[in-house]
Amino acid sequence: MEYMKPNLDRVFSALADPTRRRIVARLARGEATVMELAAPFKLTQPSVSKHIKVLERAGLVSRSRHAQTRPCRLEPVPLRAVMEWTGSYRKLWEDSFDRLSDFLDANSQTKKKDR
Amino acid sequence: MEYMKPNLDRVFSALADPTRRRIVARLARGEATVMELAAPFKLTQPSVSKHIKVLERAGLVSRSRHAQTRPCRLEPVPLRAVMEWTGSYRKLWEDSFDRLSDFLDANSQTKKKDR
DNA sequence: CCATTATATAGCCAAGCAGGAATATAGCTA
DNA sequence: TAGCTATATTCCTGCTTGGCTATATAATGG
Numbered sequence: 610m611e612y613m614k615p616n617l618d619r620v621f622s623a624l625a626d627p628t629r630r631r632i633v634a635r636l637a638r639g640e641a642t643v644m645e646l647a648a649p650f651k652l653t654q655p656s657v658s659k660h661i662k663v664l665e666r667a668g669l670v671s672r673s674r675h676a677q678t679r680p681c682r683l684e685p686v687p688l689r690a691v692m693e694w695t696g697s698y699r700k701l702w703e704d705s706f707d708r709l710s711d712f713l714d715a716n717s718q719t720k721k722k723d724r
Numbered sequence: 725m726e727y728m729k730p731n732l733d734r735v736f737s738a739l740a741d742p743t744r745r746r747i748v749a750r751l752a753r754g755e756a757t758v759m760e761l762a763a764p765f766k767l768t769q770p771s772v773s774k775h776i777k778v779l780e781r782a783g784l785v786s787r788s789r790h791a792q793t794r795p796c797r798l799e800p801v802p803l804r805a806v807m808e809w810t811g812s813y814r815k816l817w818e819d820s821f822d823r824l825s826d827f828l829d830a831n832s833q834t835k836k837k838d839r
Numbered sequence: 840c841c842a843t844t845a846t847a848t849a850g851c852c853a854a855g856c857a858g859g860a861a862t863a864t865a866g867c868t869a
Numbered sequence: 870t871a872g873c874t875a876t877a878t879t880c881c882t883g884c885t886t887g888g889c890t891a892t893a894t895a896a897t898g899g
Contacts, residue, residue, distance in 0.1 A: 626886095655888090655890085659886090676896065
């Protein structure tokens with residue numbers, strides 16, 4: 610029941626690892642056990658368990674119990690928190706005729722960035 | 725040339741520190757020098773410079789030169805990359821009425837398209 | 840009960856990081 | 870030139886991390 614407000618330190622830190630982002634991507638398609646999550650990697654099982662624990666402590670993953678397995682499920686709240694945090698800077702690139710287009714125009718003579 | 729393809733490892737890692745997120749928040753309101761960025765913190769100047777360097781290596785900050793100062797500017801591309809990455813999981817909380825749809829409907833300021 | 844499967848824990852190591860103090864560099868200004 | 874300001878660099882420390890191996894726990898099937 611880790612229904613607290615997401616700790617952005619932990620969430621960003623958890624997502625800073627490519628292995629963990631791949632685990633997140635896998636879990637986005639449904640629950641998976643540790644063994645299933647470990648399969649695509651050349652890592653050992655304990656290493657994968659450690660990654661899962663990091664994701665769990667960040668609130669990104671919750672576990673259940675089923676037979677001997679402890680399936681992982683992706684929790685959307687921290688991801689949403691990341692998106693909201695990032696979204697607060699959205700105007701930086703939305704009204705960026707004064708900012709973004711600076712160095713875009715510097716590299717290419719594209720006058721207008723459409724679409 | 726680093727800002728073309730944001731390295732999500734570096735970007736997430738850079739944003740995993742609360743000091744650096746505060747620096748980002750400050751820079752969202754305009755350019756600032758190292759001294760100006762360091763002012764709100766009890767950190768030393770070299771520590772702040774180090775944080776800036778991390779943000780710079782992540783592509784989140786670019787520097788210019790003006791007199792003795794080297795003002796920092798926030799670069800939107802990596803932030804947008806984070807938002808796009810996170811947004812690819814958006815359906816997780818959009819079509820999950822069985823989970824948490826209640827308190828996220830409260831403030832959904834998603835403006836679809838304007839202009 | 841025993842054996843098997845799934846997962847966790849403990850301990851180790853090398854690498855990285857966040858902080859500081861001290862010092863160096865670079866660009867003004869008088 | 871000297872001296873001041875802004876920033877960077879170097880070196881140190883303690884803490885964290887990501888990987889491994891080896892071992893422990895937990896649940897199931899016979």
